Amino acid sequence: xxxxxxxxxxxxxxxxxxxxxxxxxxxxxxxxxxxxxxxxxxxxxxxxxxxxxxxxxxxxxxxxxxxxxxxxxxxxxxxxxxxxxxxxxxxxxxxxxxxxxxxxxxxxxxxxxxxxxxxxxxxxxxxxxxxxxxxxxxxxxxxxxxxxxxxxxxxxxxxxxxxxxxxxxxxxxxxxxxxxxxxxxxxxxxxxxxxxxxxxxxxxxxxxxxxxxxxxxxxxxxxxxxxxxxxxxxxxxxxxxxxxxxxxxxxxxxxxxxxxxxxxxxxxxxxxxxxxxxxxxxxxxxxxxxxxxxxxxxxxxxxxxxxxxxxxxxxxxxxxxxxxxxxxxxxxxxxxxxxxxxxxxxxxxxxxxxxxxxxxxxxxxxxxxxxxxxxxxxxxxxxxxxxxxxxxxxxxxxxxxxxxxxxxxxxxxxxxxxxxxxxxxxxxxxxxxxxxxxxxxxxxxxxxxxxxxxxxxxxxxxxxxxxxxxxxxxxxxxxxxxxxxxxxxxxxxxxxxxxxxxxxxxxxxxxxxxxxxxxxxxxxxxxxxxxxxxxxxxxxxxxxxxxxxxxxxxxxxxxxxxxxxxxxxxxxxxxxxxxxxxxxxxxxxxxxxxxxxxxxxxxxxxxxxxxxxxxxxxxxxxxxxxxxxxxxxxxxxxxxxxxxxxxxxxxxxxxxxxxxxxxxxxxxxxxxxxxxxxxxxxxxxxxxxxxxxxxxxxxxxxxxxxxx
Numbered sequence: 001x002x003x004x005x006x007x008x009x010x011x012x013x014x015x016x017x018x019x020x021x022x023x024x025x026x027x028x029x030x031x032x033x034x035x036x037x038x039x040x041x042x043x044x045x046x047x048x049x050x051x052x053x054x055x056x057x058x059x060x061x062x063x064x065x066x067x068x069x070x071x072x073x074x075x076x077x078x079x080x081x082x083x084x085x086x087x088x089x090x091x092x093x094x095x096x097x098x099x100x101x102x103x104x105x106x107x108x109x110x111x112x113x114x115x116x117x118x119x120x121x122x123x124x125x126x127x128x129x130x131x132x133x134x135x136x137x138x139x140x141x142x143x144x145x146x147x148x149x150x151x152x153x154x155x156x157x158x159x160x161x162x163x164x165x166x167x168x169x170x171x172x173x174x175x176x177x178x179x180x181x182x183x184x185x186x187x188x189x190x191x192x193x194x195x196x197x198x199x200x201x202x203x204x205x206x207x208x209x210x211x212x213x214x215x216x217x218x219x220x221x222x223x224x225x226x227x228x229x230x231x232x233x234x235x236x237x238x239x240x241x242x243x244x245x246x247x248x249x250x251x252x253x254x255x256x257x258x259x260x261x262x263x264x265x266x267x268x269x270x271x272x273x274x275x276x277x278x279x280x281x282x283x284x285x286x287x288x289x290x291x292x293x294x295x296x297x298x299x300x301x302x303x304x305x306x307x308x309x310x311x312x313x314x315x316x317x318x319x320x321x322x323x324x325x326x327x328x329x330x331x332x333x334x335x336x337x338x339x340x341x342x343x344x345x346x347x348x349x350x351x352x353x354x355x356x357x358x359x360x361x362x363x364x365x366x367x368x369x370x371x372x373x374x375x376x377x378x379x380x381x382x383x384x385x386x387x388x389x390x391x392x393x394x395x396x397x398x399x400x401x402x403x404x405x406x407x408x409x410x411x412x413x414x415x416x417x418x419x420x421x422x423x424x425x426x427x428x429x430x431x432x433x434x435x436x437x438x439x440x441x442x443x444x445x446x447x448x449x450x451x452x453x454x455x456x457x458x459x460x461x462x463x464x465x466x467x468x469x470x471x472x473x474x475x476x477x478x479x480x481x482x483x484x485x486x487x488x489x490x491x492x493x494x495x496x497x498x499x500x501x502x503x504x505x506x507x508x509x510x511x512x513x514x515x516x517x518x519x520x521x522x523x524x525x526x527x528x529x530x531x532x533x534x535x536x537x538x539x540x541x542x543x544x545x546x547x548x549x550x551x552x553x554x555x556x557x558x559x560x561x562x563x564x565x566x567x568x569x570x571x572x573x574x575x576x577x578x579x580x581x582x583x584x585x586x587x588x589x590x591x592x593x594x595x596x597x598x599x600x601x602x603x604x605x606x607x608x609x610x611x612x613x614x615x616x617x618x619x620x621x622x623x624x625x626x627x628x629x630x631x632x633x634x635x636x637x638x639x640x641x642x643x644x645x646x647x648x649x650x651x652x653x654x655x656x657x658x659x660x661x662x663x664x665x666x667x668x669x670x671x672x673x674x675x676x677x678x679x680x681x682x683x684x685x686x687x688x689x690x691x692x693x694x695x696x697x698x699x700x701x702x703x704x705x706x707x708x
Contacts, residue, residue: 002055004050004051004054004055005021005024008047008050008083012083014043014047014083016040016043016044016047017289019285019286019287019288019289020040020043020044020047020287022285023044023048023252023285023287024044024047024048024051025051026283026285027048027051027052027056027224027250028250029249029250029281029282029283030245030249030250030251030252030253030275030279030281030282030283031251031252031253031282031283031284031285032253032255032272032275032282032283032284032285033252033253033254033255033285033287034255034256034257034272034284034285034286034287034312034314035254035255035256035287036256036258036286036287036288036289036290036314036316037256037259037290037292037293037301037316037595037598038290038291038292038293038560038598039287039288039289039290039291039316040287040291041228041254041256041287042075042076042079042228043079044254044287045065045076045226045228045252045254046076046079046080046083046084047083048226048252049063049065049080049084049090049226050080050083050084050087052224053084053087054084054087058223058224059088060087060088060089060090061088061090061091062221062222062223062224063090063091063222063223063224063225063226064090064091064093064221064222064224064225064226064244065090065091065092065093065225065226065227065228066093066094066095066098066225066226066227066228066241067092067093067094067227067228067229068094068095068228068229068232068233069094069229070094070097072094072228072229072558073092073093073094073097074092076092076228077089077090077092080092091222095201095233095237095240095241096197096200096201098204098240099200099201099203099204099205099240100200100204102203102204102207102208102214102218102240103195103200103203103204103207105207105214106203106204106207106211106214107193107203110193111192111193112192112193112194112195113192113193113194113195114195114196115128115187115194115195115196116196116197117197123194125150125196126146126150128183128186129141129146129149129150129179129183130146132179132182132183132186133145133146133149133175133179136175136178136179136182137175137498142390142391142500143386143389143390143391144390144500144504145172145173145498145500148172148173148176149171149172149173149176149179149180151172151264151265152171152172152176152180153180153183153198154197154198154265154266155264155265155266156169156180157198157199157201157202157236157266158198158201158234158235158236158237158265158266159234159235159236159266160202160205160235160236160239166180166181167181171499172499173498173499173500174497174498174499176499187199201234201236201237201240202236204240205236205239205240205243208240208243208244209243215243218243218244219243219244219245219246219247220247222244223248223250224250224252225241225244225245225250225251225252226251226252226253226254227241227251227252227253227254228254229254229255230253230254230255230271230272231255231256231257231259231260231267231269231272232260232261232262232265232267233267233268233271234265234266234267234268235266235268235271238268238271242278249279249281251279253272253275255272257269257272257273257310257311257312258305258308258311258314258591258594259557259591259594259595260588260591261553261554261557261588261591261592261595262554263584263585263588269310270310272312273310273311273312284312286312286314288314288315288316288317289316289317289318289319290316290317290318290320290598291318291320292560292598292601293318293320293323293598293600293601293602294318294320294321294322294323294324294601294602295318295320295321295322295323296322296323296324296325296326296623297323297326297597297598297600297601297602297604298316298317298318298320299317300326300597300619300622300623301316301594301597301598302315302316302317303622304590304593304594304597304615304618304619304622305590305591305594307590307618308587308590308591309587310584310587323602323603324602324603325623326604326605326606326619326623327603327604327605327606328605328606328616328619328620328623328624329605329606329607329608330608330609330612330616330678330679331607331608331609331678332609332610332676332677332678332681332682332683332692333609333610333675333676333683334510334514334568334609334610335514336609336676336683337567337568337607337609338366338367338370340607341356341367341370341565341567341607342370342374344565344605345371345374345376345548346374348563350546351376351377351378351546351547351548352544352545352546352547352548353561353562353563353601354548354549354561354562354563354564354565355548355549355550355551355556355559355561355563355564355565355599356548356549356550356551356564356565356567357551357552357553357556357564357565357566357567357596357599358550358551358552358553358566358567358568359552359553359568359573359574359592360504360507360552360568360573361382361387361552362387362504362507362508362511363567363568364380364550365387365511365515365532365536366511366514366515367550367567368380368532368535368536368539368550369515369528369532371548371550372531372532372535376548377544377546377547377548378539378547378548378549378550379539379540379543379544379547379548379549379550380536380539380540380549380550380551381540381549381550381551381552381555381556381559382540382551382552382554382555387508387511387536388529388532388533388536390508392491392505392508392509392512393508393512393529395414395415395418395487396478396481396509396512397526397529398411398414398415399415399469399477399481399485399487400469400474400477400522400525400526402415402441402466403466403467403469403470403477403522404470404522406440406441406442406463406466406467407436407437407438407439407440407441408436408441409431409434409435409436409437409441409444409445410436412431412441412445413428413431413432413434416428416431417490418486418487418490419458419462419485419486419487419490420458420485420486420489420490421455421458421459421462421486422452422454422455422458423455427449427451430448430449431445431449434448434449440463442459442460442462442463445459446459462485465480465484465485468480469481469522473516473519473520473521474516474519474520474521474522474524474525475513475516475517475519477516477522477525478509478512478513478516479513482509488509491505491506491509503572503577515528515529515532549561553566553574553592553593553595553596554592554595556595556596556599557595559599560599560600560601561599561600561601562600562601562602562603563600563602563603564596564597564599564600564603564604564605565605565607566593566596566597566604566605566606566607567607568607568608569593569606569607569608569612569613569615569616570608570609570610570611570612570613571611571612571613571614572611573613574589574592574593574613574615575589575590575613575614575615576589589615590615593613593615597619606619609676609678610660610676610677610678611660612678648667648702648705650705650706651699651702651703651704651705652664652698652699652702652704652705652706653699654699655695655696655699657706658674658677658682658695658698658704659674659677660674660675660676660677661673661674662674662706663706663707663708664684664704664705664706664707665704665705665706665707666684666686666691666693666703666704667702667703667704670686670687671686671687671707672684672685672686672687672691673685675690680694680695680696681693681694681695682695682698
């Protein structure tokens with residue numbers, strides 16, 4: 001053992017394995033270090049930096065470490081200080097920070113204005129895009145569409161797509177490409193150069209290409225460059241790094257292509273597969289030993305990810321104990337999932353090393369409500385308050401407000417186009433200009449706006465519906481708005497017109513219904529939403545050691561917990577329909593699932609309901625071998641019970657017709673609708689109760705008929 005490793009083991013208690021030590025010692029030339037989850041990559045990187053300084057005599061300021069996020073840069077710098085307190089600091093930064101430095105120097109003496117981050121003289125990227133969308137579509141952009149638009153612009157820039165190909169791009173919604181081109185033209189034709197964060201990367205790369213002196217200066221600044229989380233790096237970011245190291249090629253790239261989950265942000269995981277094409281003398285090493293998770297978890301995750309084809313072949317392994325088996329829970333409905341989680345969490349004595357992970361932030365709202373009700377302390381890794389300000393939530397509240405105050409013409413004007421009254425644009429403008437009175441809004445509308453005969457009839461029906469909403473419980477109010485007042489019809493039409501995801505919009509309404517279900521009045525519902533918004537705000541600002549963690553799979557990367565529950569593992573969520581249609585997206589969705597699995601140290605539960613995710617089935621095939629499944633079958637068939645079954649020629653005879661949404665009639669319970677199903681059971685909502693029925697019993701005893 002070299003003196004360096006022996007000394008650090010005595011000083012820090014850090015003992016590296018054979019591969020980690022080789023990665024530390026291989027300092028010259030290009031190195032691709034493929035690090036499996038829990039393999040100690042950060043420790044290895046910090047030790048490599050220390051080795052360069054203490055053993056090779058490299059000055060700390062001659063080393064550059066580039067990280068994926070600002071938080072990672074801070075974390076690595078703090079760890080470096082703990083490991084090597086007597087050494088001068090090393091330059092840790094994000095690629096964006098480096099690009100900003102290069103761009104600023106490139107523009108020295110020239111005026112330019114940053115339009116992202118803080119607003120300057122009314123110029124801000126999102127504000128400009130909002131105004132351009134309004135001009136293009138004559139209505140305001142939603143926050144979801146704005147996010148999609150900014151992500152799309154970032155994607156194009158990071159992919160280094162030439163302007164000649166912009167016209168052939170497919171945007172996230174109709175008109176997005178035109179708005180992008182208008183935005184770029186506006187920046188170029190403004191009095192000074194307008195620059196956003198993505199432009200910094202483009203301009204930095206351009207600066208290094210065009211300014212030989214500037215390039216030489218930055219190339220001479222560092223003798224050794226390291227990049228972390230390089231599976232999440234875009235083409236333009238790779239291009240900048242390539243230019244920086246072109247003179248010496250002393251580049252260490254630390255990555256795991258199996259954890260590349262940001263291709264929608266233009267990350268380029270295939271770059272790692274072509275690493276030797278870029279650096280022919282590169283050495284590739286694999287850190288495959290997992291120090292985090294039990295053997296059961298490591299073995300299952302290792303086999304699971306091998307279904308992906310576009311990857312470096314790795315064999316993650318561990319010397320940890322076998323641990324408890326992975327729990328795979330198939331439940332009948334989302335409501336049952338919530339009940340199960342409640343029961344499991346109430347068994348625990350502490351929550352600080354427990355996480356509930358999900359793909360979409362929408363999964364957290366109802367969960368957060370239940371945790372708050374139970375008094376379980378929790379922290380949200382990526383809390384999203386936008387749910388409470390979403391236009392659908394605001395619509396529902398406005399419908400309720402108007403039902404309680406039917407004289408409020410101003411409120412009805414906000415929701416009129418969301419109803420089934422087929423308002424024209426000119427009628428809506430007249431409506432928005434009407435002055436408030438103390439009379440019923442519908443009476444005032446009839447007096448002041450020329451309406452078609454069918455509109456008069458519809459508004460008469462609406463008047464009655466809004467009057468009846470006052471006495472309804474909030475759950476019924478929402479369902480009445482969705483059905484009788486035409487909200488769902490509007491939503492479907494709008495989703496198609498503007499390229500919105502209908503399944504996402506529908507999930508917001510389902511969440512609102514679930515929040516409304518136990519409440520007695522619309523006032524209570526509005527109050528509960530406000531409380532949950534405050535709870536969400538608090539949950540992302542306060543973090544203590546005894547708090548349970550809620551996180552998306554994306555934000556959980558880099559974290560670890562003793563106990564992990566992965567929820568909402570249903571087809572259409574992970575993978576989405578879009579994922580399932582495209583092989584590359586399906587591989588990314590599988591990587592995302594893999595990231596979730598490998599956060600768990602000792603206890604991992606995969607929970608689904610309804611149409612179970614194919615990934616959960618893949619894990620089940622791994623952890624429940626066929627031989628074991630066969631052994632579970634009884635060796636001798638049990639003696640059939642002799643029961644006389646009433647003759648019913650209309651009875652359902654095949655299980656495959658019993659799917660969600662089908663209406664059935666039960667011999668005892670009457671008419672109902674199937675709202676959930678797994679391979680053994682169906683959940684049926686009857687008029688007065690919800691029942692969970694065994695499918696084979698229903699078929700054997702001819703209990704069900706289909707209702708057409």
